[in-house]
Each structure stands twice: as C-alpha cells, then as structure tokens.
Amino acid sequence: MYEYYPLLVVGAIVGLFSLVLLTAFFAVRDKKQAESVERLMGDREIMGRLLRYAKPYLPRFLLVGAVMLFTISYDVVSPFIIGRIEELVAGEFRMPQIYRAMAVYVSILLVSMVCAYIQAVVLQKTGQRIISVMREDLFVKIESLSHEQLNEIPVGKLVTRVTNDTNAISMMFTNLLVNFVKNIFVIVGVFAAMLVLSYELTLMILCFVPFIVLFTVIFRKFSRRAYRKVKDRTTDINTYLSENLSGIKITQIFNREEAKMQDFREKSNALGRAKQEQILVFGIFRPLVYMLYVSSILCLLYLGGRGYLENRVFMGQAVTSGMLVSFYMYISKFYNPIQNLAEQFNWLQSAFASAEKVFTIMDIEPVIQDAPDAVELSEMRGEIEFRDVWFSYVEDEWVLKGVSFHVMPKETVAFVGSTGSGKTTILSLICRNYEFQKGEILIDGIDIRKIKISSLRRFFGQMLQDVFLFSGTIRSNIALRAEDISDEEIEAACHYVNADHFINKLEKGLDEEVRERGNNFSAGQRQLLSFARTIVHKPAVMILDEATANIDTETELLIQNSLEKMQNIGTMLMVAHRLSTIQHADNIIVLSHGKIVEQGSHQALLEQRGKYYKLYHLQYRREEMAHGNRGER
Secondary structure: OHHHHHHHHHHHHHHHHHHHHHHHHHHHHHHHHHOOOOOOOOHHHHHHHHHHHHHHHHHHHHHHHHHHHHHHHHHHHHHHHHHHHHHHHHOOOOHHHHHHHHHHHHHHHHHHHHHHHHHHHHHHHHHHHHHHHHHHHHHHHHHHOOHHHHHHOOHHHHHHHHHHHHHHHHHHHHHHHHHHHHHHHHHHHHHHHHHHHOHHHHHHHHOOHHHHHHHHHHHHHHHHHHHHHHHHHHHHHHHHHHHHHHOHHHHHHOOOHHHHHHHHHHHHHHHHHHHHHHHHHHHHHHHHHHHHHHHHHHHHHHHHHHHHHOOOEEOOEEOOHHHHHHHHHHHHHHHHHHHHHHHHHHHHHHHHHHHHHHHHHHOOOOOOOOOOOOEOOOOOOOOEEEEEEEEEEEOOEEEEEEEEEEEOOOOEEEEEEOOOOOHHHHHHHHOOOOOOOEEEEEEOOEEHHHEOHHHHHHOEEEEEOOOOOOOEEHHHHHHOOOOOOOHHHHHHHHHHOOOHHHHOOOOOHHHOEEOHHHOOOOHHHHHHHHHHHHHHOOOOEEEEEOOOOOOOHHHHHHHHHHHHHHOOOOEEEEEOOOHHHHOOOOEEEEEEOOEEEEEEOHHHHHHHOOHHHHHHHHHHHHHHHHHHHHHHO
C-alpha cells in the first residue's frame, strides 16, 4: 500500500487547491450577483455577429484550416519519432535507421514551419480587412446619430470604440480563433497518440483532466470580470483625456492644474488596479496548470519507471524507455495547448468585451431617420414655413411654443431675442438636427420629414459662431474633400467673401497649414473661411448663428460686406448678437420664451416701440458708452 503514498500526496495537494479555488469562485459569484453586474450580450450572440463579418472570407479561413493540419502533425508525430530514436540508441545502435528517423523528423519540422508562416500571413491580411470593414461600419453609424444622441455620448468613448476596441477584436481574427481550434486539435491528436502508446499511462494522465477543466471554468469567470473592468477604466481615462486636453487652456487660466492632475491620477490608478487584478488572475491560473503538469510528470516517472524496472505488463503493453520519453514529450504537448487555450481565452474575453461595446454603439437606433416614403430633392427654391411648431429638449419643458412664420425664397430673415428664447433651436430644426414634437416645418411646400436627410442638408450652408476647422490646409477645409470643386471655384469664393485679404498674405496661400481646430488663425479669419466654405458648396439656404459675435470692428466690416453679397445667393436665416448687422433683413422675428412676440422690418419694429425697440436702444446706448470710454482713454 505504501507504494501509492506519493500518488495520494499529489492528489491531496491538487484537491486542496481545487477547494480553495471553488470557495473563491462562489464568493465572487455571489458578490457579482449582489452588485447586479450583468452582461448585455452573451458569448454566442457576440460570436454570431463577429462571424458575419468573417463570412465573406470563408475560403481564406478554410485554406488556413488545411494548412493548420500540417502544423499539427509535427506536435503529434515528433514525440513518437524521438521515442523511436531513444529505443534505437538504447537497443541495437544502427546509424542508417537513426538517420532515417532524423530525416523524417526534420522534414515534418520544415513543413510545419512553412505552413505556420503561410497561416500567419493569410490570417493577418484577412483579419485587417475584416477590422477595416468593421471600423467603417462603426464610423458610418456614429455619423448617422443625431445631435441629441452625440451630445449624450462622450467623444473619448467613441474614439475608444473605433480604435482600442476594434484592435482587440482584430487579435481574435488574426490569431485567437485559428489557434484556438489548432490547440483543440493538438490536444485530441496527442491524446489519441498516447492511447496508442499506453492505456495505463494515458489513464493516469486523464485523472488530471477534470482538475484542468475545473481550473479553466473558474479562470473564465475571473478573467471575464477582470477584462470588463479594464475596458471600462480605459474608456473612462480616454474620455477624461479627450475632454480635458481640449479644455486645457481653461485649466491653465483658472490655475486648476493640480486639481485636474489629481482627477487624472485617480482614474489612472483605477486603471492600474484593474490591470493588476487581470494580471493576478492569470498569474494564479498559469502556475496552477503548471502544477498539474509537474504532478503528471512525477506520476509518469513514478509509475512508468516502476513498470519499466519491474517489467510489468498492463493490458498486454510493456513499458519501454522509448515509451517513457515519448510520453514525457506528449505530456508537455498536452499541457502547453491547455495553457495556450487559457491565455487565448483570456484574450478572447478581451475581444468579446470590446465587441460588446462596439455592437452597443452599432445597435443605437438614430432618432432621426428617413421616412419610408421620403423623397430626393433635385433642387430647392428656399421657401420655408413653420406651422405651429412645438419643441422641447426635455419632456414637458417647451423651448418653442406654437411658432409659426413664413420665409419666401431668397428672403433674408433675422431672429432676435434673449438667451434661451429659441433662436438657435429654430435653425437646428430646419436642418433636422433635432426632431420637433408638434406642428409642421415645410421646405418648398414639402414636410421636411418627407425629405431624405442627406438631400435636405445638401442644400443648406451653416455658418456658426464657433467655427470648426479640421487639420489640413485652407484648401481642404473649404472644399471638405469634395472632388468636384475646382481651385478656381475656391479662389472665387474666397474673393467673394473677402477671405482673400488675409489668404494672399500667407506664405503658402490656400495651401497654408491649418492646425487642430484652426488655432493658428484668428476668430475673424476662421469665420471668413467658414463663409467661403459655405459659398463654394452653393447652398440654397444659408444659416448664420451669431456669426459676427466676438469679432473685431475691422473684421466685422469685411464680414458685413460679405453678408450683403451673400444675401443675393439664396434664402438667408440669421441669428445676430449685434442688431446693427440685421437692419437690412427683409423680416426680423422677435422671440421671447419660445414664442414670436413681434416681426417686421427694422424700421417697422422701431415704430412699434415694443420689445425690439427696447433691445435696439439698450444695445445702442451700450455701444455709445463703450465708444465714449475708449475716447476718454
């Protein structure tokens, strides 16, 4: 009986570790349930959606699968050949037989290496194409979201989805899936080879398989939890950086660097703790699998060694030195795929966590969509009519209350009112940046909800107070990559809106570099560029939202001259901070608390001596006082 004591000790140690892991598993599962941490998508659903992206490349994956069989053959056959060489060396030492065995071994090795190279190249190219398609789909989805939806999602989160998360998914297609299948086939192949060599020794190794399965299941739960934490913390820190790097000038102005640094440190430490938890999970699992590997080697040497020395026969099979060498190698090749499977499952959980977040964005239904019977406009005259329009950003908090007005083609209409009266909201509704709740908005007599969004916006040109310029050149910012716009048209647009005054002074002219957000140009220069960008795309309706706010007097004169020219192009809707810029408008609509209280020409509204009259004279007195103060200086 004493001869089985070593095996009992090994079994006791393995059982003790299993008990500890099971206790931790149930404790963490209960905690997870208490915290109501749930996954929105199951692995099967995620895998199904990912495989739809891989389906067009099925022939390539089949090729990889065929090549993979040759690489597997090395893992399955090589231990048997080495065992055979061991028996030749220990028995009748004949060099020709050893040479033949070595030649077979080297041939299998070379074929395996070539096949591994082909497999890697095909997978990398295929995987990158799949991820490229997925990134494009994700970007198109983001572009389709309404302003309201985009305001609810931090920019940093969207950047993380398009970059970090798709990179994690790329690993699955370029490496994980095929190697996952390969390792499974290696395990099956090695197991079959061991059965052929010795039933007794194979049954001994099978005793450790239930523990391998148990450890893998427990590891799966912990790794999924750890990877989800890492993904969430990475998103948090990217979102924080996106916002605070954009607003770092405000941080410096108010001397809040240390406070912001503390916030960043907290988020960075949270990410660090999540990664430490992930490393800890894997750092515990791999040594445990290695412990099972060492335990099986000890049992092999103990049982096999005794069987060889005592010439025991089990089920008609005698233990030989070559069998022991082959089994020693087979055990290594049996456990290595298991460890690889665990590591690949680790990465697979990362890919699934990333895919879940990517598909969450893709599953967002755009609030504003084309109606089934939406029409495509071939032209737009620019007639606009609001009929009893009601709108609210928050339910039951109305920003517009029964607004009605009519704008004729090529008419210039200005909207005036205090902050929050609904001026900018009206302009946003015309472009369908938001969806109104009640009433009708008509363009050329057609309900805008019956017009395709892309067709509607193609005829609009928007010039906002906060001009956004992209990194590139002046030329690329005006044309916005449109191929049908010639250099002559760009130059004519710049001259038309007086932007050529400063462009001609630049060293590279239209090819002058535009840095991020156009911060190497003044506010007035950026505004003139936005005018040129609008004009060159030939809009039927032009929208100006506080386009002359925060502009110096000299630049305002250029802009005012540009506006007078642009009024001849098409319908113009304006929201003006300075009432002096809208005196020549055909109609001025005065808003208060979401309602139209007055409308008419500049002179007619002054004669009414109502709200517009008060606003105009209040601003006029302020400007007089400002001029007086400058004169005293």
